[in-house]
Amino acid sequence: MSKSPTAQSFSQQDAQRAFVAACEHAGLDSRGALPIRIGENALYRLASAPVVVRIARSADLLPDVQKEVGVARWLAEAGFPSVRLFPDCPQATVYDGRVVTFWRYEASEGPAPGFIDAAAMLRKLHDVVKPMDLLLPLFDPLARVEGRLDSATTIAEEDIAFLRQRIKDLYAEYSTLDFALPAGHIHGDGHKNNLLRRPDGKVIMLDFESFAWGPREWDLCTGFGLPFRGFGWMVPEEYAQAVDAYGFDIAAWPGFHTIRRIREVTMTTWLMQNVDHGPEVRAEFDRRVASLRHDVLPRVWQPF
Known part of the structure; x- marks a missing residue:
């Protein structure tokens, strides 16, 4: 076939x-x-x-x-x-x-947008009124992961089996979460690398393929909760500014660590698609899978 x-x-x-x-x-x-x-x-x-x-x-x-x-x-x-x-x-x-x-095409100039920019942009996005005739899919946090695993041909079987079990466990956890914020339209991948600063200084948002109707907590975890608590890429003062910019402390929400671990799986399997593009990608994928087996924070991952 x-x-x-x-x-x-x-x-x-x-x-x-x-x-x-x-x-x-x-x-x-x-x-x-x-x-x-x-x-x-x-x-x-x-x-x-x-x-x-x-x-x-x-x-x-x-x-x-x-x-x-x-x-x-x-x-x-x-x-x-x-x-x-x-x-x-x-x-x-x-x-x-x-x-x-x-x-x-949009030219970029000046300092790259940061985590506080991401928090402020997500606040602005969530406040925009969605038209009734624009239908969005219900959010599935692991929507493309199974397909990525099915397509993997050069990944060790034990890693595939581990990731499949991880998905099963995380879906079960996700189904029990008590969300604190009202559901609505979400970006789905609202991190700072999906922002751009134009030469006039204005920050704009990019990449709408993961848009859905779902929990706003997902966007906040991606935008500033995971960078702070999961990877240590933000100092506490910067995180506090991001919380002020959006108006919600995502890392203090009881469901945060479930969302964090789901996001880690999506990031790992996204990278998995490109392991044959070079030894550095393969090494980073192996590093990520090894770290997923041991929930020690912060993660020491290289961005790709």
Whole structure:
């Protein structure tokens, strides 16, 4: 049985084919484009226009990408500070088994946004009124993890078995959580690396593929709870400022450590997809799995 693009490797060559076809269809010149990164998606910046082309790794992700386009249009209409779709281009179209979208290129300048920026932006996002006709999926904290494990072909069986059991245990824990905040629309991946500071100093939000209807606590854990309590990337004073910026102390909430451990699994299996891209990625994946077996904080993980 042939594998879908989800279960196949997603190399630069795979992304390039979809990229060239999409640009040709949109009437854009793909020559000289700069590859920005390849991970969950591949990103290219055009040399011929202020456009970033985003390629999702599988046609199976079409509903997620269509949702992302809808969210981008809503936030633009609401005047929310976020990246915009590039006008007059076909959006969420499938080429060579991958889903492609076109975004307006935004230059960055000045200090990179930090954890306090993330907290403030999440507060602003959660306060925006969602239109009734924009339907969001119910949040599943481990939605893509099983598929990643099913697709893994170069990971030790004992690591796969450990992660599968971890998922089962965490789903059970998650189902018993008593959330303190009202549910609503969430970014789903609202960390500081999904923010950008423009040359005019304004911070904008990026990456809407994980948007969902769910617990706001998830966004707060991702944005500043996990960096503080899980990784020690923030000093207490900075964390206190982030709490003030949002208005809720996520690390003091009793369910925090369940959310933290779920987030660690999603981060680890995200990296797992790219272990064949280099020995440093493989080494970091092995380090993360080893640390998950022993719940000692702070984690000593390298960012990718």
